[in-house]
Amino acid sequence: MPRLDSLLSFLTASVLRRALVVTLVLFPLLTWVGRWLWGGPSIGEIITHSRFPLWLQLGWGLIGAGVAFEAIRAMIEWSFFREVTRHFLRMFIDVKMSITDIIVASAGVAFAEELFFRGWLQQQIGILPAAIVFTGVHSYYYRKEVPRIFWIGLVLTAFSVILGLLYEYMGFVAAVSAHFFYNLFMFIYFRVEKGRHLRRLQRLRNLPFPPELQKVFHLMQEKDDVTML
Numbered sequence: 361m362p363r364l365d366s367l368l369s370f371l372t373a374s375v376l377r378r379a380l381v382v383t384l385v386l387f388p389l390l391t392w393v394g395r396w397l398w399g400g401p402s403i404g405e406i407i408t409h410s411r412f413p414l415w416l417q418l419g420w421g422l423i424g425a426g427v428a429f430e431a432i433r434a435m436i437e438w439s440f441f442r443e444v445t446r447h448f449l450r451m452f453i454d455v456k457m458s459i460t461d462i463i464v465a466s467a468g469v470a471f472a473e474e475l476f477f478r479g480w481l482q483q484q485i486g487i488l489p490a491a492i493v494f495t496g497v498h499s500y501y502y503r504k505e506v507p508r509i510f511w512i513g514l515v516l517t518a519f520s521v522i523l524g525l526l527y528e529y530m531g532f533v534a535a536v537s538a539h540f541f542y543n544l545f546m547f548i549y550f551r552v553e554k555g556r557h558l559r560r561l562q563r564l565r566n567l568p569f570p571p572e573l574q575k576v577f578h579l580m581q582e583k584d585d586v587t588m589l
Contacts, residue, residue: 383469387476394480406479410531417530421537424526428519428538429545435512462547470539477520478527478535487528491520 482490527535
């Protein structure tokens with residue numbers, strides 16, 4: 361089945377895509393298992409949870425996402441967080457995603473994670489504990505950068521609390537839309553940063569280096585393009 365093989369190859373071609381697949385499968389499954397073992401709202405009840413009109417939920421979701429994105433963006437552009445930025449770029453450097461891919465991935469991840477973290481887990485342990493678990497799960501991949509990721513984790517926890525409040529007092533769509541817009545903004549931001557990085561590398565390639573420096577440059581490039589930032 362060539363099409364299926366091609367799809368599986370695309371989805372597992374990088375750390376980023378593997379994480380996407382795990383997210384889309386794991387969190388809805390955890391929601392179902394959690395309800396089966398310990399009770400709580402059904403998936404249908406979670407999705408239909410709503411206290412305000414759809415347009416109002418979308419609007420507040422956009423505002424919450426914008427505030428969180430600006431806070432994270434401002435932090436990772438400081439020199440102190442340069443290693444975190446490099447880590448993200450390493451995840452993106454070998455991934456070719458169209459705008460459609462980015463939108464679909466952002467929406468899928470937002471839906472799957474909000475289903476579990478806000479729709480089920482939050483109902484069992486509360487808004488703040490669920491937010492801390494959410495941040496812990498998302499910080500696992502960056503555990504080598506603990507001093508730096510701690511501060512970003514604080515912002516992520518605050519954003520997760522906002523998601524919890526949006527779900528609790530506005531509805532599922534509000535939480536999903538905030539999460540979706542945040543993912544979308546971050547994907548686009550790192551897509552732009554990746555483009556800047558590749559253009560910088562191209563300019564370096566075009567410089568008239570002496571032969572000795574050319575060898576050094578190519579060795580560095582083969583080791584890790586992102587270290588050239």
